[in-house]
Amino acid sequence: MSSRGPLSIAENLVVERGVSAGDAWVTVEPANIKTALQSLKDDGFRLLVFLTCVDHLVDTSRQWPARYELVYELRNLDSKEQLRVRAFVDGDPPHIDSVHDIFPPANWEERETYDMFGVVFNGHPDLTRILMPDDWVGHPLRRDYPVGGEVVEFSEEHQVWQTAPEDA
C-alpha cells in the first residue's frame, strides 16, 4: 500500500478494502466507478492493466454482494504500486458506466466483457461483439452457459460439459 497513508479515493466511496495473496484491493459502488477511477488516475495510477468480470453464480467461498464482479487493475508506473478496484453489479443485463474516456485501453476490454458476460457499459462509443460472430446468441463466459463442444464418450466431462452446470 502507499506509504503516504490512505488512498486518495474519498473514504465514503470505499465500501470494503483488503489484501488477497499480496494484492491490495478496494470495493466501490458501481455508480461511483468513474469518480473513483478518475481520482486514482489523478493520484498517479495512470495505467489500466486490465478490466474484466467474474461471475459468482453459485460460489460458496464467501458472501458475494452481487453476481457479477467487475475488476479493474490499476498501476502506478512511478511508484510501481498496483491496486485492484472491484464493483459488484446485478441485473439482466447488468449496467455500469464506461471508463474508456479515462483510460483508452478500456475501449476494447469493455467490448470483450460485453461480448463474454453481457455487461452493458453506459456511454461506450461502439458496444458490439468483438470476439464472437456478430449474430451470436448468448454470452459464453457466464457460468450458466455450457462449455459446449463435442461429446466425448466414456469421459467424465461429457455429461458435465453439455449441460449448464447446476452447481458451477
Next chain:
Amino acid sequence: MSTPQGVTITKTGEQGAFGGELLTVNFGPHHPSTHGVLRLIVDLDGEQVRSVKPVIGYLHTGIEKQMEALRWQQGVVVTDRHDYLSPPINNLAYALAVEKLMGVDVPPRADALRVIMSELTRLSSHLVWMGTSGLELGAMSMLMYCFRERDTILDMNEEISGFRMHTSYIRPGGVMADATPRFLEMLDDFIKTMPGHIDEYEDLLTMNPIWRSRTIGIGRLSPEDAKVLGATGPMIRGSGIDWDLRKSMPYSGYENYDFEVAVSDDCDCYGRYLVRIKEMREAVKILRQALDRLPDGPVNVDDRKMLPPPREELETSMEAVIHHFKLFTEGYSVPPGDVYVAVESGRGENGCYVVSDGTHKPRRVKFRSASFVNLQALERMALNHMVADMIAIIGTADTVLGDVDR
C-alpha cells in the same frame, strides 16, 4: 512521404483531400501477411490511410472458458496456446499466479530453469518476428536465417521437455523435469554461437538502405501516446520509456541477473527493431549468467498436496498412495482468493489473473494479453501513411492473434 498541409481525418464516403472519395478496403482475415487472421477495414484517400479499424475474433478459442472446465494442473497445457510464439512465458504467468495463491515458493534451481526457458523463448519469438518482418518487407533471406537459429532453440526445447513448441514445461510447483546434461551442453554451444548470428542479422539489416527507408519515420508512436494507449513491451520501449517488468517488478529471480533494458528514442519502426535486436543480445547475456550459476537441488516444490510423490514411495507409504490418488483424480484445491501476476513476454506484459473459489477448478482465469492492448495503437501509428507502410506497421506491432483473441 510528406502529407499535404491541413489534412484532417475524414469519414468514409466524404471527400478526400486529393479530390476523390474515400475508399474502404478490406484487408481480409486471409491475407499474405503472416501475422495471423487479423481483419483491417481501412479507409484510403488515394494511397494514404485515413482510418484503420481492426476486426478481431477470427481465432477466438474460448481458452478462458476451457480453463474453468479443467483442473488446476491440467490448465497448464492450455496456457501454452494463446500466445503461441512464447509458450513457456505464458506457462510462467499461470504458474506464478497459482503458486502465489497456494503460498508456495519454488526452489532456486527451478527459478533458474524458468529463466533459461523464458529467455530462450524470447529469442525464439524475436527470431520469428524478424524473419516474418523481413519476408514482408522483401528481405526474404532473413526468414531462412532466423528460422535456422529457431530450429536450434526448438531442438533444445525438445531435449528438455519432449515438445518443440508447446512445451508445458513450467508448471505450478516447479518445472516438468530437470535439465539433462545434453541440454546444458546444447545451451552452452548455443550461447557461444548466437552473438555471431545476431551480428549477421545486424550486418544484413541495420545499415541496409532499403530497410532503413522502409522503417525510419514509419509508424511513429510518441511516448505520451504510448503511455495513454497502455502499450507495453518493445512498443513502449521503442518510444523511449524505460519500462520492463523484469527490471521494474522482477519475478523468478530476475533481480539477480545483470542485464540492460533495451530502449530507443526513435519512436518509429526502426527504433523498435533496434530494441528487439538489443533484447536478443541481452537475452544471451542472461542465459550465460543463468547457466553459469545454475544451482543444484530439487526442481519442484516439496509439497505432496500439490505434486505427486516419487514412484518408489508408492510401494512403502500409504499416505503417498492417497496423495497420488487424490492428485490424479480430483486434483488439488487452491484456497479462495484472486491474484494477478504479470511477466514480460516478447510482446509486452502478459499477465494471468486467477480467481479461485476453493474448489479443484478455477472460477475464472483471465489473460491480460499484450497484443490485445498493443493492437489498439495501430490506428494511431498508421494514420496518414501509405498503404505499403501499413505492412511494416502491422509487422512492428508484433501482435500474435492467438493472444489477441484467446
Next chain:
Amino acid sequence: MGIEELAESLGQNILTTTLGKVVGWGRGNSVWPAQFGLACCAIEMIATATAGVDIARFGSEAFRASPRQSDLMIVSGRVSQKMAPVLRLVYDQMPEPKWVISMGACASTGGVFNNYALLQGVDKIVPVDVYIPGCPPRPEDLLNALMILQERIKAQGILPRQ
C-alpha cells in the same frame, strides 16, 4: 477441366491410363499450397518452407497468396466460429482439382479445445484428404503428409474426383 471431360468420354483404356500417369505425375509434383496459416501450426508450416526442411524440393515452391492460383489448402491451426465461413469461401474460390490437408489436432478434430468457440474439425465444412495429428506436428510430418497426398494424386490420374 478439358482433360477430365475427355477422359470421361473415352472411358478407361490404354490411352487414358498412360495420359493419366503423366498428368498425375505433373500434378503431384507441383502442388502449390494456398497460405492458410491460422495459429501455432502456421509457424511450423513456415518452418517447413525454410531451408532446413525444404518443402520446395517436393514441388511446393510457391505458397500462393491468392486461392485462385493454388491447388492445396493446408489448414494449419484452429478454426473458430467466425473464421469458418471465411475458410469455406476461400475453399470455394480454389479451382478444381484441389486438395485439403488438415494439419494439426485442432484442424482435424478440435484438438485440446473441446468448447463452443471452435469448429471440432475442419472436415465439418470442407472435405479433407490427409489428416496430420500433432500439436503442432513437426515439419517432417507435414512433408510426410504431402508425400502421401502426392501418391494419391498420381494414382488418381485424369479421372475427376468422386
